[in-house]
Amino acid sequence: MSRLVMKFGGTSVADLERIRRVARIVAAEAARRPVAVVVSAMAGKTNELVAWTDGAGGAAAGLPMSDDEYDVVVASGEQVTAGLLAMVLRNMGVPARSWLGWQVPIYTDDAHGRARFDEIPPEKLVAAMDGGEVAVIAGFQGMTRDGRITTVGRGGSDTTAVAIAAAVGAGSCDIYTDVDGVYTTDPRIESKARRLARISYEEMLEMASLGAKVLSTRSVEMAMARNVPVRVLSSFAEPGESDGQGTIVCDEEEIVEKRIVSGVAFSRDEAKISLYGLPDHPGVSREIFGRLADANVNVDMIVQSHAHREGAANMEFTVGKRDAARAVEVVRAAKDIIGFDDVAVDEDVAKVSVIGVGMRSHAGVAKTMFGALADKGVNIQVISTSEIKISVLIDAAYTELAVRALHAAYGLDRL
């Protein structure tokens, strides 16, 4: 059978009992085919390590960050898990050994703390895997060409798994998490949410960037670019509780059942910033958003409208909640240059989105959305769209109501 890469996150390896459970899942697969396992640090460990680096001179201490040494400290967390899982596997009679980033080697660029994968020579891993030894790989870490440890940013173990899967030509990259797949929406909000058997890379990418926390955005991007079939599975499901199939993330062409909308995502991590009384002439937008970009503030939705005052405009845009204060600061500092009357921030907003590759070929998706929201009395503040999603910004108090209304309106409870 084809090679398999499996990945287990921090909560799946939080203690020895859970590591033993992971080992049983790995052993079952390893009996049938060559396996590599990518592991995160035990839950809580990365935070402990990061706190130490803060105290030693990191960002929180207001001191210049030593990103290369940050990586040395933080990468130790995955090292521990990899060693422990290899030990447990061996004691179950499964040949195994740990591989650290520098041992594989997993080459990255030298952007410490947020490095990008460069090259992963697969020879040593493939030899071990095909020889029947489970390769237990420390996720989240790599090495520069001159031999320094790097990390690929938080949530990076997903990306490690996909990169390893691409490198060894794996038939599947199975990401084990605390849910048993990708749902039409968050089952904690809509009990009628259904697990999707398959979802396209592009839809998954939108889901991930719109707030569904199942996979990291970068891992999906990489899976799409390298055409790695990804499967989302639960490491917690008891036998019988789940069918064990999870959700397969793959090319659109491999999905037989066609849907117009695949899911409803939402995020409460938004803040809306409103600028009133802007001069209504070209160049104002560049003035505003150029300054925000320079300050590393990511702007998401933007809408411009006429103000009550003649020849003036209003501008509304959204940023992540943690960037809101900085965004206001940047705008205020340039008040005279930009020229506006007033600025306001509203953090009581939520972004609700419907996603589906079927939108490309189907009209009426937006109409259904706006109709369903209007029926429930939900006011839409800002709209943004892409080829395969429509997002609206609404009052946060209406989040659950809107999610359930849209879930029903597209018939997602009947999949």
Next chain:
Amino acid sequence: MSRLVMKFGGTSVADLERIRRVARIVAAEAARRPVAVVVSAMAGKTNELVAWTDGAGGAAAGLPMSDDEYDVVVASGEQVTAGLLAMVLRNMGVPARSWLGWQVPIYTDDAHGRARFDEIPPEKLVAAMDGGEVAVIAGFQGMTRDGRITTVGRGGSDTTAVAIAAAVGAGSCDIYTDVDGVYTTDPRIESKARRLARISYEEMLEMASLGAKVLSTRSVEMAMARNVPVRVLSSFAEPGESDGQGTIVCDEEEIVEKRIVSGVAFSRDEAKISLYGLPDHPGVSREIFGRLADANVNVDMIVQSHAHREGAANMEFTVGKRDAARAVEVVRAAKDIIGFDDVAVDEDVAKVSVIGVGMRSHAGVAKTMFGALADKGVNIQVISTSEIKISVLIDAAYTELAVRALHAAYGLDRL
């Protein structure tokens, strides 16, 4: 000035506050000469990591130990300290970077968990140090020739420091610990104990193996073999509390002030095993001690005496307390082959030793010892001697009394 290697143990780097104190000590030296610093794991961290390996399939779980993976897990502790200290140094304006065992590289053999240093190519370290960058080296760890992580056993960071000092040709290897030097005996027992300005390698070796926990035995052996001048200093002494000179461990020839006895050491980690009614013929000793050696039990003192019964002998020997049960088991299992009447274990014993290179040329050292003990009514159970030490086994209750009596008898309080 010549290169300097400094070493700080686990209690000296137990938290960020202490790491900052260490950084200040390092910074003062680095302003004057090229410096490498070897660090241990933060106090308690190694025990946490070892406990996890036990749970994952180590000795304590009664499972076969994966020594190579044990090393992967445990070596992460020193990695964290090295990264943190490098960060703190940089934030004090001192150029620094961390070096892990595999980065130096510190080659060892492949005896995982208790590896021995093989070769340390010094080029990269020397270039960094001489370029004004403090090399912060993770202690206790190395790498096999085929790229797997090794550890050199508990207390191994001292040995790493000495090995690095030898490799880079350091003028001194300063071992910072929780005491400010080597004393004539433990000051907690004899308040008149005096710090020695200098002590010879051979005396230090005896002190270390006889229970003085200042330096690990292997580090002293290596310092002697490679002729590395070692200095023992306190990382805790407040300015003014100590003269900051510590104790220099060096060649006998470099010690001007000649003493007959340099120190009194003691150990309560002994157990005495007595075999009664052995056949009094050649080959019995081989039968007993061959079996113990096969079972990896280290035997220290041995004394044989005639038994009351005609043609029979008694044998007494000492082993470490943690080996006592195993030793008895081994002996009992061969009772019929060895042929003895009875076996007894006494754990209420202590070994007290006087050490001094001056013994080589002075008679009467033993006489002074036995006289001083007899004066205090201390009964001697077993005696063993080497060229530069005399050890006696006594009832553990008399330990402090005996130490103080010997300290006075050799005039060590008047140094």
